Amino acid sequence: MxxxxxxxxxxxxxxxxxxxxxxxxxxxxxxTGALPSPFQIVESVPMYRLRRYFPPDVRPGAAEPGPPVLMVHPMMMSADMWDVTRAEGAVGILHAAGIDPWVIDFGSPDEVEGGMQRNLSDHIVALSEAVDTVKKLTDSDVHLAGYSQGGMFCYQAAAFRRSEGIASIVAFGSPVDTLAALPFNLPAGLAVGAADFMADHVFSRIDIPGWMARTGFxxxxxxxxxxxxxxxxxxxxxxxxxxxxxxxxxxxxxxGYIAWSGPAIAELLKQFIAHNRMMSGGFSIRGDLVTLADIDCPILAVVGEVDDIGQPASVRGIRRASPQADVYEYLIRAGHFGLVVGSRAADQTWPTVAGWVKWLSGDGRMPSDVVPMALQPPQGSDTGVPLTSRLVHGAGAAAELTFNVARSAADAFITANKSARALVVETARTLPRLARLGQINDHTRISLGRIMSEQAVATPEGEFLLFDGRVHTYEAVDRRINNVVRGLISVGVRQGAHVGVLMETRPSALVAIAALSRLGAVAVLMPPDADLAEAARLGGVSDVIADPGNLDAATRLPLRVLVLGGGENRDLDPQGNPNVVDMERIDPDVVALPGWYRPNPGFAKDLAYVAFATVGGALVARQITNFRWALSAFGTASAANLERGDTVYCLTPLHHQSGLLVSVGGAVVGGTRIALSRGLRPDRFVHELRQYGVTVVSYTWAMLRDVVDDPSFVLNGTHPVRLFIGSGMPTGLWKRIEEEFAPAHIVEFFATTDGQAVLANVSGAKIGSEGRPLPGGGRVELAAYDVDDDLILEEDSGFVRLADTNEVGVLLAHPRGPVDPRASIKRGVFAPADFWVSTEYLFRRDADGDFWLVDHRGSVIRTERGPVFSATVNDAAGRIGAVDLAATYEVKVDDRALAVTALALAPGGSVPTADLNEALATLPAGVHPDVVHVVPDMKLSASYRPLLGPLRSGGLPKPSRNAWYRDDDTGVYKRLTAAVRTELLGEGSAR
Structure with a gap:
């Protein structure tokens, strides 16, 4: 058959x-004949529709719904992903487990009017509104569950809300530290550059249709x-x-794929890839600055062991980004989509999520595979999807092996050339700035107003000014500056006028200073706590711009007061003072610009600002030209390697030279964001670092001591700071700051008032060194110096001799730009008819070419044993572990000078005598101080510099266990006793 x-x-x-x-x-x-799970549209608005799956039976006796879980899809995928199959889909499994499933459906933007103009903020705000709706209807806090970018939305919305109304967050393969492990381990530098370019030049012009999203995925x-x-x-x-x-x-x-709007992609690329602001903080949601550090609800991160898109290292960044939250992880052997859809998700992921929600609701135990996430993963185990996992997972083992071997070889090559690559990158960033700085001459048009105009044209939507939790773009700030210029013109302010600025640090103060620069006027920066009448006299002020808070003080001056900032509807002068003009009431659109007006007319040689300092109790005016400003601004941007992803935190007031020249100047030239502070508030410092995503902190002298000594100072988790930049930081505090904020380091500047000499310790490797001359800042030399006769030494030829290695010398600067007529000018110094300016500061230069400040020429303490150089002693004493600050000063006893060093310690610190002797044993220059003592605290100036007057007025320290004298016979320090003190005083008395 x-x-x-x-x-x-x-x-x-x-x-x-x-x-x-x-x-x-x-x-x-x-x-297939399969039916979707039943749902009800609870809310429908243009931005989203809110679905409630398996709507509860409202009949009497019906079971109460369980805890609500609101699920969030990524922008490129349909909300139906949560119900791909009814039996194995997320909503069905959660409902069967007694959970109340909700889904936010953003819809397909190409099918909604205005949908292709949506940005990330629209999605985050919409999710926040949906949380309010779910919470209101269920009378319960909401668990957020998001896949991939949907999980990022959950994190961002929770931060935006400060976790209000959110019971927990469950995120599936959602990257946080995007640069820790990019898909397929792409190099971070390449990804950052590509993301910035694509955001600015591609997705600002095009959108992604659904078919392209599908193909890309x-x-x-x-x-x-x-x-x-x-x-x-x-x-x-x-x-x-x-x-x-x-x-x-x-x-x-x-x-499953839908269109993706260009603005949303551009914002994703810029904020969360190029600038990695999920980790650093400071991302903007409709102008509000947000940080994941504000999340304090529990978090469960579902990690795909072989997820090459949301890589484990990137997903686990949430632990460091949210130090206030209890963060857990659930590791599953799955790829990216397999985390939420498929048999493994049905058998493992969703039962675990249901168990997590019930556990938090007090119904059951925590799922056994859910564990606390480590703050730092084991070394070498979390740098991407491991090779072994790739080999086992999937049939593409051979191809992946080839890829990884090639990449490993490339990594080895890159590692071997790391220094060269870093040098090339740094050179590429800094060379244009240094080249521009080197081209500046007296007749170059350059000013703060001009640079801000350039930035506004180049990146109008770029974020620039951060203040009180809000962000302002370059275009918005530039428009405000132009409006203020029109207002100034309307009240008769002209180019060259000297106008006082009496304002607290706030956006309107920066705008006023920039507007005067754009007008070509001189901004006289009046410290609110100074003698204002004297400042007005020294600055030749004709008018004063004041904010409402300083109005009373300004009206006491015999000058017209122009009030700026504080809102438009104000009754500033109920008695009709004709000398008060409310600038906010001037309509800039009706102001006709006169024929003489040209924006940003300032030359480099022109006077731009007048700042003030107190010297010997007297107020002294410091003239700052546009060149001086540009030198500091370009120098800061170059030395700090500032780029668009940075945020500079300005702690110093804008009337202080450091605030205007270093913080504002560096940020404007670097195209970075600048966060203005209302003043140093130690209790807010760490929070603002994260809220603003601060990467660079500016400081002066001992300012940061108030931060690290504050009882509330706790630096849990990670922080975004990479650099501290400023001048005068004591060596002891320097070490503490680097320890507390590791791996951040410090760039220390030294600059003379006229800006003719600028040094920078860029590497930070030598604590206390002032570094080397800043490229583009002009030539400096160290002239040999006889400290006993207070003379600059000459060779037989008559020219000045250069100081040898580690020999004390006077720092001379070859001037660029205008020279202050009060400066000490030297001619015929190293060649016939050459021209130099003496800074009057004493330095030594080590064998590597690094400069170390020794003292000011007029401040050397000349004792019977020899000269004592205060800066050298302070640096050496600061190396004692417990010492934060050291200040060396002169105490006169009859006709004798004694050198005394005061030490301020870190909280709980002490100074063993052996440590003191070891620190001062080998001073590189000068002799040792006669007496050293510990003080409870030091009074600081407005710029946080130790004040010597109060210390000097105390005379010779009294005997104590924390006071020592130098025994000349043995060369060591011993406890200061009453007998020794009497001997030091002789028959006279300290005064």
Whole structure:
């Protein structure tokens, strides 16, 4: 008998294949007969629709719904991803476990009016509004669950709300530290540059349609995509085998992808890849600055062991970014999409999520595989998806092996050339700035107003000014400056006028200073706590710009007061003072610009600002030209390597030279954001670092001591700071700051008032050194110096001799730009008719070429034993572990000078005598102080510099266990006793 099955089976298989294939061609897939899970549209607005799955039965006696979980999809995927299959989909499994599932559906933006103009902030605010709705309807805090970018939305919305109304966050493969492990371990530098370029030049012009989103997602794993298609074709004859996975296949192949708006992509690339602000903080949501450090609800991060898109290292960044939250992780052996869809997700992910929600609701125990996330993963184990996991996972092992071997070889090459690459990158960033600085001459047009105009043209939507938790763009600030210029013109202020600025640090103060610069007037920066009448006299002030808070003080001056800032509806002068003009009431649109007005007319040689300092109790005016400002601004931007992703934190007031020249100047030239502070508030310092995403902190002298000594100072988790930049930081405090804020380091500047000499310790490797001359800042030399006769030494030829290595010398600067007529000018110094300015500061230069401040020429303490150089002693004493500040000063006893060093210690610190002797044993220059003592505290100036007057007025220290004298016979320090003190005083008395 003939077995016909041998003939009919292939024919039947062929017929089944043809029939099923025709159905796929006609309808896009096989008809499964599956029905979606039931849901109700609870809220429908243009931005989203809010679905409630399995709406509760409202009949009497019906079971109460469980805890609400609001699920959030990424922008490129349909909200239907949560219900791909009813039996194995997220909403069905959660409902069966007693959870109340909700889904926010952002819809397809290309099908909604204005949808393709949506940005990230629109999605985050919409999610926050949906949380309010769910909470109101359920009377329960809401658990947020988001996949991939949807999880990022959950984090961002929780930070935006400061976790209000949120019970927990569950994020599936959601990157946080995006630069820790990029997809396929792309180099971070390449990704940052590409993200910035794509955001600015590509997605600012185009959107991504649904088909392109689908193609891009499939290309992320082309081998798996091809395998799935081959497997589908191979089983096309077996309908029963295909049906269980057909809905998932159709979702991934076509139905699951939607359009993606260009502005949303651009914002994603810029804020969270190029600038990595999920980690650093300071990302903007409709102008509000937000940080993940504000999240304090529990977090469960679902980590895919072989997820090459949301890589484990990136996902685990949430632990460091949210130090206030209890962060847990659930590790599952799955790829990116397998975290939430498929049999493994149905069997493992969603039961675990249900258990997590119930545990937090007090119903059951924590799932066994959920563990606290480590702050720092084991060394070497979290730098991306491991090679071994890739080899085991999927059929593309050989291809992936080849890829990883090649990448490993590339990594080895990159590591070997790391220093060279860093040098090239730094040079590429700094060379244009230094080149521009080097081209500046007296007749170069350059000013604060001009640079701000350039930045506003180059990046009008770039974030620039941060204040009180809000962000302002370059274009908005520039427009405000132009409006104020028109207001000034309308009240008669002209180019060259000297106008006082009496304002607290706030955006309107910066705008006023920039507007005067743009007008070509001189901004006289009046300290609110100084003698204002004397400041007005020294600055030649004709008018004063004041904010409402300083109005009373300003009206006491015999000058016209121009009030700026504080709102428009104000009754500033109920008695009708004709000398008060409310600038906010001037309509800039009706002001006609006069023929003489040209914006930003200032030359480098022109006087731009007048600042003030107190010297010997008297107020002294410091003239600052546009060149001096530009030198500091370009120098700061170059030395700090500032770039667009940075945020500079300005702690010093704008009337202080450091605030205007270093913080504002460096930020404007670098194109970075600048965060203005209302003053140093130690209790707010750490929070503002994270809120603003501060990467560079400016300081003066001992300012940061108030921060680290504050009882509330706790630096939990990570922080965004990479650099502290300023001048005068004591060596003891320097060490503490680097320890507390590791791996951040310090760039220390030294600059003379006229800016003719600028040094910078860029590497920070030598604590206490002033570094080397800043490129583009002009030439400096160290002239040999006889300290006993207070003379600059000459060679036999008559020219000045250069100081040898580690020999004390006077710092001379070859001037660039205008020279202060009060400066000490030297001619014929190293060559006939050459021209130098003496800074009057004493330095030594070590064998590596680094400069170390020794003292000011007029401040050397000349004792019977020899000269004592205060800066040298202070640096050495600061190396004692417990010492924060050291100040060396002169105490006169009859006709003798004694050198006394006061030490201020860190909280709980003490100074063993052995440590003191070791620190002062080998001073590099000068002799040792006569007496050293510990003081409870030091009074500091407005710039946080130790005040010597109060110390000097105390005379010779009294005997104590924390006071020592130098025994000349043994050369060591011993406890200061009453007998020794009497001997030091002789028959006279300290005064």
């Amino acid at each position: 003939v077995d016909l099955s041998a003939f009919t089976r292939p024919v039947g298989r062929l017929m089944a294949t043809a029939q099923n294939g025709l159905e796929v061609l006609r309808y896009g897939g096989l008809e 499939q290309l992320l794993d082309p081998i798996k995509t091809a395998q799935s298609r081959v497997e589908f074709v191979r089983q096309l004859h077996d309908r029963e085998a295909l049906l269980p996975r057909e809905q998932q296949r159709r979702f991934l192949a076509s139905d």
